Amino acid sequence: MNYQEKLAEKFFRYAAISSQSVGGSPVVPSSPGQTELAKLLMKELEEVGAVDISISDTAVVIGHIPANLPEGHAPVPAVGWVAHLDTVDSKVSPDIHPVMIRNYQGGDICQNEALGLYIKADEHPELAKYIGQDIIVSDGTSVLGADNKSAIANVMTAMEILHNDPSIPHGEIYCCFVPDEEVGLCGAKSIDFSKFPVAFAYTIDCCELGEVVFQTFNAGSGRVHIKGRTAHPMNSKNNVINPCMIATDIINMFDRAATPEHTEDTEGYIWVTGIRCDALNGEVDLNIRDHSKAKYEAKKEYIKAAVEMAKLKHPEAQISVELTDVYANIYDAVNENNSKCIDYIYEAMKQLDITPKTIAMRGGTDGSFISGKGILTPNYFTGAHNFHAISEFMPMEATEKSLLMTLKLIELITEGK
Numbered sequence: 001m002n003y004q005e006k007l008a009e010k011f012f013r014y015a016a017i018s019s020q021s022v023g024g025s026p027v028v029p030s031s032p033g034q035t036e037l038a039k040l041l042m043k044e045l046e047e048v049g050a051v052d053i054s055i056s057d058t059a060v061v062i063g064h065i066p067a068n069l070p071e072g073h074a075p076v077p078a079v080g081w082v083a084h085l086d087t088v089d090s091k092v093s094p095d096i097h098p099v100m101i102r103n104y105q106g107g108d109i110c111q112n113e114a115l116g117l118y119i120k121a122d123e124h125p126e127l128a129k130y131i132g133q134d135i136i137v138s139d140g141t142s143v144l145g146a147d148n149k150s151a152i153a154n155v156m157t158a159m160e161i162l163h164n165d166p167s168i169p170h171g172e173i174y175c176c177f178v179p180d181e182e183v184g185l186c187g188a189k190s191i192d193f194s195k196f197p198v199a200f201a202y203t204i205d206c207c208e209l210g211e212v213v214f215q216t217f218n219a220g221s222g223r224v225h226i227k228g229r230t231a232h233p234m235n236s237k238n239n240v241i242n243p244c245m246i247a248t249d250i251i252n253m254f255d256r257a258a259t260p261e262h263t264e265d266t267e268g269y270i271w272v273t274g275i276r277c278d279a280l281n282g283e284v285d286l287n288i289r290d291h292s293k294a295k296y297e298a299k300k301e302y303i304k305a306a307v308e309m310a311k312l313k314h315p316e317a318q319i320s321v322e323l324t325d326v327y328a329n330i331y332d333a334v335n336e337n338n339s340k341c342i343d344y345i346y347e348a349m350k351q352l353d354i355t356p357k358t359i360a361m362r363g364g365t366d367g368s369f370i371s372g373k374g375i376l377t378p379n380y381f382t383g384a385h386n387f388h389a390i391s392e393f394m395p396m397e398a399t400e401k402s403l404l405m406t407l408k409l410i411e412l413i414t415e416g417k
């Protein structure tokens, strides 16, 4: 089997189904294409021997590939793979038309001759690493959606390889495809974990060959509510309570060095993402992020204290704050029983001669939520570049390496070393 052709064939099939998610949707999945893709995957899971295939009313698909271990084999932990069905809304076309560039020879890549759209080599020097390889790009009117359909192709190809070669031993494997990752991990949040009984799991989401992520932000959101009092200027003195001023007071209590524009790597922040005020009511929206759980909790406490301070200063105003945890740092789920799950990634890379590039991600993955539920779920690379952009591209040798990672992980987990 030519793995690159297999991966490309599946990728083109999945990309043909428009499955862009919609932010702020009251329902999951946020778009019907995600259900259509989910149903296609149910059929394909059946074809590769999965059992107990289920789809939830939120379009979460789970399939179970039963173990085929020889009698007397040491017990092997059940492992899961999770990939997301949706593509991101980057304010370009939701319909994706991938283009295969065979044997890239360097220089600009023409995405769309009719529209004159190119990925320019001088703007994307990373292209030079892939000279001589096949590369998939979009037609310049959309993102490519290798995020995350290259991962779906990866998992489905791996399951097909296992199905076609029963001599490859493996334990229980669960494949889980979820919608709406790009709009707040809503699909992962609706997983019925009783159908996903794994010791640990993996996502394959982002990015370049070698990337490993097992540290993400702890993430929360906050909303401050302010109710003031308005009056005619004739009797405003000692009477008006202005929510605009109170909102400003609260924001001014935050550390100006701990904002997104002043932080990097593992530095956390509070991001004021919205202020809506009139003469009577006010609201302030906040995003809270920190890799350190303790510092994340301290930021939440600080916000509460700032609100208490504002209450002291404006005793007649009504001020309150709601804080919601959104996802957790994957790393906080590591314990002595599951830490091997991360070791396997590095061992697989060593055996496949891939140089690891470990990243503390300034964001979250489906694994951030799933790890918070006690199932450690680190991430390894898809091999693609420029997620969420029209210049997103998928070099096929790196995509194949990502598939080899999946197969190697299955081998290592089965050996249990």
Ligand SMILES: [Zn+2]
Pocket: 084, 147, 148, 181, 205, 206
């Ligand atoms: Zn993704």
